[in-house]
Amino acid sequence: MKRNNIKLLSQVLISAFVLSSCSDSFLEDKKNYDNVNTGIYDYFSGANARVSDVYSWSLPDPNSDANWKYNCTGNADDQSKSTEEYSGFGAFVNPQAEMTVMGGTKVQDFFHNQANNIQASVWGRIRNINDVIRGITEGALSQEEKDKLLGQVYFFRAWCYYNLVKWYGGVPIVKDVLEPVESSVVPRSSAKACIEFICEDLDKSAEMLSAATINGGWSSSEDWGRVTSGTALALKGRVLLLWASPMFNRANDVTRWNTAYEEIKKSIPVLNACGYGLYQTSNNVNGSDFAALFSTVKSSEAVFATLFNTVQSGDGQKNNNWERGIRPKNSTGSGKEASAMMVDMFPMADGKKPALTNTYNKLEGSEYTYDENYPFMNRDPRFYRTFAFPGVRWAYSGDPTQANSDNPSYDSGKNYELWNYVWYTNLDDQGNAESGNSYGADNLLSNKKGLYVRKRSDDLDVNTSSLYNWAATDNNGGFAYSAAPYLEIRYAEVLLNYAEAACGSGHMSEAVEQLQKIRARAGYTAANNYGLQTDLAADQAACMSAVLYERQIELAYEGKRFDDLRRWMLFDGGISQANGAPSTWTLTGWGGNTCTYLGFKPLNGQRRENMEFRVQDSYGLGGTTKVSDPLVVAGVTRPAAVDYRKELTTQLEQLKEFYASKLVRKLKKGDARDQNHVDLTMQFYPKYYFLGFAQGAQNSNKDLLQTIGWEDYNNAGANGTFDPLAE
Template sequence: MKNKYILSMLFCSVLGLTSCVDVLDKTDLGAASPEVVAGDSVLSNVALSYIYNQNLPDWGGASSISGFGGSTYSEESYNQGSTENRLLEGTLLLTDVGDFGTALSATNNYGKIRTINSFIYDLSVDKKMDIGAKNRLISQALFFRSWRYFELVKLYGGVPMITAPQYAVGIEAREATFVGRNTTTECYNQMVADLDTAIKYLPGTWSSPSTNWGRITKGAAAALKGRILLYAASPQFNPSDVTSKWQTSYNANKQAYDILTANGAKLFADYGKLWFTEVSNTEAVFVTGYNTSTGDQQRRNSGWESGNRPKYSTVSGGGGNLPSWDMVKAYPMKDGKAAGDATSKYAYSDQTFYKNRDPRFDKTIAFNGCTWNMTNVPNNRLWTYFVSGKSIENAGANASNTGFYCRKALQTTDVASSTLDFSNTAYSGTDWIEIRFAEVLLNLAESATGIGKLDEAYTQLKVVRARAGIDAGTDGMYGLKANMSRAEMFNAILTERQIEFAFEGKRFWDLRRWRLLESVLNGKKGSKVVISLKTTGVPADFATTRDALTLDDVYTKYLTVTVTENALMTRPAIKYSPTYYFFPIPTGAINNNPKIVQNNTWGGAFEPLQ
């Protein structure tokens, strides 16, 4: 969002007062006392802004502390580094997953929860504030409390549910803060209760969209509730496939769908450009705003733009999230059938892997020879092929390890704002959409499948595929197999999520909640393509004329395509452990609190399935 980040801690922008600097000098807005905010909804909003700023998710959907969830933990790109990664190698230690919090800190999960609880308590005892304003403020804080607890529960199972600020002054008070773990079911119940309150009191839409962009709505609360209960119904938490859990998930996701559609939510027309319409984006449900500020107190720049562009000096790229060949092959053809499916009307060949693919392919994967207006050069072509064993990309320096780049949500000349400097993309303001309406549709489809409503699952899948641009076909099935079984539909939805949410931090968590990490990823290092210029039959002026050639001519006449294991990944093959479906409570947390019991898959007695 360009220079309009509403959740800033810049007090002046909230109050519009000349004396605001003095207030900032005297008051820690992250812990504003009840005496300061009592009865004052403006000051309370400033304190709430601190909660937003602490808890909004970052770009890519990875956990803000452990980093789990990014593309390196799935087949999207695999981990291509050479340093040890105990999670991938199956050697995770009791001290490795630190999100639980092992020290007194305002920035770990429980430090953030304490701030939220203090805010809720202070407002709840405030007798001066208008009740409607108070309920809306508390409801937003409750949303983020659910968000924080969900991040913990999906890692460990049940955790201590602290819903009021704790004060540990003196030995007895300190011992009173030692709280054992609630059951996983109790945690889910509390998160749902908090979100039900938020749904009750929050508006469907906020007035003044330009100043309230990113503020939590009734629909966002319902969508998070739907996501949380989908996890509760998934095999990670529901290995016995209890139908009532799927029914609860279905009810929640249907509620989210109904609330959102009643308030104008729908899929954005252009999948490739949905990230670049910010205020009033109909697909954005839960959003983190960024800006292009370069130095003032409102500065919050997105690292996605600079982190994913190629490492060319002219575009300030970091070359991150490089798509693997496995990810490239996962995309269906334009008729929705899998690549190589004999029933597809589009023939597939590794030599021309780019032809007639699901339109989301071109909007997500940048490949050798594609047109990519990533600079101010119209019709810019990306070339990553090899000549005599050396990549021609950037003279062989900092070339892609896989032959591909991720270009999802990267600005190009046709979508960039006038303020984006392509030579300094570190100041990108592209917003992160943590929950898109497309996810609500697919969450509903999956929940419907869980209770046997396959017709409803088909409906939502078709809507998502239609927006993508997949051919409807004469049967109107968008490439989907007719009369799928429940198991087949579950698999179709997971595959759809893999494509729709590629590089959005969803794939690792989907595989984990479905207990598929081992069967899908173990034994793999990831594969890549090496595209080489032929040694004979190539025009002498190829390097200067290639941009004018058709892609098919380039690939069929002058290039060879070889699929190989990504040898740059020098670590052992992936070896996810079955114990990873619930991570261990860190040893430090157990040492700090004698009432914390370790998970039963890590030597303790706590059952995370209860």
């Protein structure tokens, strides 16, 4: 690849690296220490500063939508909005805007980004990492010190390459610091070579970090959050699972599944030795352990995490905005709206899918009858920790009346109840799914959501020592300064990776064992086989379907679903082909259609709607103010909000009675309709399984071969010639 688009920044000599005053994280203060004088590598403090700089360039960021620098972390971005989790056509499923290289809707660029700016370039980040590897390797530190530092840097080079390969297949492999000259050109390598390169880096990382991390993790609490041998092997497992998946493995070569299975199985003892495991306590009430793992700073679940602090200004500020993003407006948040499709797909209390769900048809339906008018009845314990609906308690610490005197205080948030039912001001809007002219109770008014995403919340009833500093009058809202960690890889995902690889390699009993562990933490018991059907060990297709369903539920709103849908080709089952694709792209494994094999209804042709609960007709219409709530005007007394610290059955029955007499579920348009108000449906084009290079990337490198199925800017728009599946 040409390097003429990367310029060196200033040469800086650093004699020491000063950490943040916060004692629990070395990640809380980040400065720019790239491209330094080589003398810095002769001192551990200086070399460590360069390593910490690599972290600052490379760690995932839940405050950002997915882009060239950051992977998807669960926000309602183009990737998550191309899944069941959110509605509103993301770029990858928009039927009215096919992405192209040279047309009107440009293909998203995860390969290049900006020229002439090393910090805003995908390859600038890799060059920076290679610079650190060279500097430490050639420096005067002891081998023990070098290993401790290099092990971390090799991990991040692998992380960067993983995020390229999952989009493009083969990319240039650059191991050295290339000079910004015309001759510095590296061609695209095969996807297989890239996978091998990533795994080599991760093996190096795991070996180099073993002495420092496999005896319970890093010895110093200041180092908590740094990657470990377990982190490296967990990512290696994810990479090998990608390589075994249908997107890369069209013929279902079982040797790839075997390799993934063997490597992931071997990684489990190492992860345990590094201190990782499922986060579990002796007081798991209604899924409280599942909720608490996201607001526990040093959770055993955090295999690969980004840490944050509550510093409010200056260079040391590193806040997590997720809490502010999911909380309702009347508690000074903004709210994320879950799609009705996702809500309706969640398992019932017996662990089985709702019988009316028209996907995962290899799996048994629940014995509980699912009534969409009461979606909270008899659900999987994780349902209550993933969504928030009218009539549920969601405690926090802060006084929202500081921001708006009409906001309900609920004892400064400590007894907050979400009542987000709505009313309309005219009958035409009330019956119109496209109308957004509804008003929410408790001063939500026009700033309401139908059902809120609650996942990853710092719930005061679960975590009594909030990780946020409340500042309701701040422009950013009361939850702006949160130190809640973001978990990119958590131990539960490792077990799910293990389950999938075990199933793919024919070890279904081991796959089921991993699912049982996940279900046990959620609150299921052996009494009903942890909510799993009994034939999974004997039916590979049903077992794989159960694994993917469990991934969808356990990892909901964590930024993982879109990758799962792509690698399993669940938008169309893999039956369609990109323009110009060779015969080797034909899916011959899994009966030629992954959706049929799994009993999964393809997402193409479907649409996501939303829901809201409005007051029943008998209570009439309302106005645009808080006091015009028809239920308030009628003197209706609400039941106590559902409190997850207590037994749920009676509480939920009481809430159901309130809904039955006061509220009705209303369809709320999710995905777009056309100009004639006709429903549009998702359309994921087959060429999206492997992306093409954007025009800017090709313009910067005339020798960069374009991917098959995409226009080649350097060849007058002809079809690309690079085959991501060729070995």
